[in-house]
Amino acid sequence: KYSVRYIQDFTVNLPIEKIDLYKWITGMTDADYNSYSPAHKFMESFTKDGVFYMTNVENIGTEKLVQYYKLVSHAANRVQLYSAKSKAYIMRWFPVKVGVPWQFYVQPVSHTSSRLICLIGVDYPNPFLRFAAWFTGLGGFFLRKHLNTEGNAFARDIEKKFTSNS
Numbered sequence: 095k096y097s098v099r100y101i102q103d104f105t106v107n108l109p110i111e112k113i114d115l116y117k118w119i120t121g122m123t124d125a126d127y128n129s130y131s132p133a134h135k136f137m138e139s140f141t142k143d144g145v146f147y148m149t150n151v152e153n154i155g156t157e158k159l160v161q162y163y164k165l166v167s168h169a170a171n172r173v174q175l176y177s178a179k180s181k182a183y184i185m186r187w188f189p190v191k192v193g194v195p196w197q198f199y200v201q202p203v204s205h206t207s208s209r210l211i212c213l214i215g216v217d218y219p220n221p222f223l224r225f226a227a228w229f230t231g232l233g234g235f236f237l238r239k240h241l242n243t244e245g246n247a248f249a250r251d252i253e254k255k256f257t258s259n260s
Contacts, residue, residue: 155236
């Protein structure tokens, strides 16, 4: 009810058959993550009892986000993660718990290209926080800008990693 979602697609110059999003996300390193956006500060991942987890830290607008993702579902053409207990530090100082979905899908476009579809969002616990995030730009301008920056970098990295594996 107090959520925002942003979806954007990016061209990947590879056929869908060469792309494995699950392999890409589980193989992501801290150096990879940091290269996708100047807002990215830290990332680590691990698998426990067969479940993939990822923690990352990023600054979006005036807010710092610490996200604790758990893999919800996956296939070669899609990955869905959710962080039920992300911490958004308002003005990088006051912590608030929010939910954060992070999803990737790849669709065929032609025999030489695909479309990477990225979804990010925030689930706020109440309308006041939703309004405050909109007011500071996190729930709108800065989140959309961040998605555009990292999504383009994700597409280029997928091209690089799966072209070399051909």
